[in-house]
Amino acid sequence: MIVFRDVSLVYPNGVRALSEVSLTVARGEFLFLVGSTGQGKSSLLKCITREVRPTDGEVEVDGQALSLLRPGDIPYLRRKVGVVFQDFKLLHNKTVWENVAYALQVTGARSRDVLRRVPRMLDMVGLAHKSKMFPYELSGGEQQRTAIARSLVNNPLILLCDEPTGNLDPQTSGEIMTLLARINAKGTTVIVATHNQGIVDRMRRRVVRLVNGRITHDEERGRYHVGLG
Numbered sequence: 001m002i003v004f005r006d007v008s009l010v011y012p013n014g015v016r017a018l019s020e021v022s023l024t025v026a027r028g029e030f031l032f033l034v035g036s037t038g039q040g041k042s043s044l045l046k047c048i049t050r051e052v053r054p055t056d057g058e059v060e061v062d063g064q065a066l067s068l069l070r071p072g073d074i075p076y077l078r079r080k081v082g083v084v085f086q087d088f089k090l091l092h093n094k095t096v097w098e099n100v101a102y103a104l105q106v107t108g109a110r111s112r113d114v115l116r117r118v119p120r121m122l123d124m125v126g127l128a129h130k131s132k133m134f135p136y137e138l139s140g141g142e143q144q145r146t147a148i149a150r151s152l153v154n155n156p157l158i159l160l161c162d163e164p165t166g167n168l169d170p171q172t173s174g175e176i177m178t179l180l181a182r183i184n185a186k187g188t189t190v191i192v193a194t195h196n197q198g199i200v201d202r203m204r205r206r207v208v209r210l211v212n213g214r215i216t217h218d219e220e221r222g223r224y225h226v227g228l229g
């Protein structure tokens, strides 16, 4: 589903964010990307959405080499790849319903499909009863659920989460992870970049560790401190 072949990334200012990263993520996998701050987690995720282009090597998503994409192909890539961030990035002047619906409407979806899919997504994340609320009326966990519903409404193959529990308390973080695991169980490939040791250690999923832009460890049923003793 996702393949990195010897990917290196040097930003224009000369910072080397990734070095010779090779990684294969199969369809339907759930993977934690760990590593302390500045080690390259977000940069790796941005290669998958083609927000950044590697300096060397190749990234493939769903069988497609991203270096060969033309600008007109990028919206199709972005529809395959949902993204969830630490700070939710919701539209503050839109309700929960409208935030989720908007993600569909910008792809040109018919209103019949919007009316069918939005409630289904809100149900799945447990927010059907808050659909008329605005983001400022929601808890952090509810805002993150809204963001997850929004990123899933286009039915992406892959869900990338960059520190999705960074602003949440431990209990709420656990609930968000349970939700992501449920989404994964339905077939979506999920990658979660995180510092949240408690969650990684509890879930015992595949753990890939980045140190200084290099993959130092890759373990099935790993722990946060994989390879660090």
Ligand SMILES: Nc1ncnc2c1ncn2[C@@H]1O[C@H](COP(=O)(O)OP(=O)(O)OP(=O)(O)O)[C@@H](O)[C@H]1O
Pocket (backbone or CB within 6 Å): 011, 012, 013, 015, 016, 017, 035, 036, 037, 038, 039, 040, 041, 042, 043, 044
């Ligand atoms: N747009 C950019 N231009 C230049 N350097 C960048 C850019 N984005 C990130 N970097 C640098 O690349 C390196 C990797 O950053 P990245 O954001 O991928 O780390 P991270 O593991 O996600 O860190 P964090 O846990 O703090 O989110 C860092 O040295 C960072 O300063």
Ligand SMILES: [Mg+2]
Pocket (backbone or CB within 6 Å): 041, 042, 043, 162
């Ligand atoms: Mg980051």
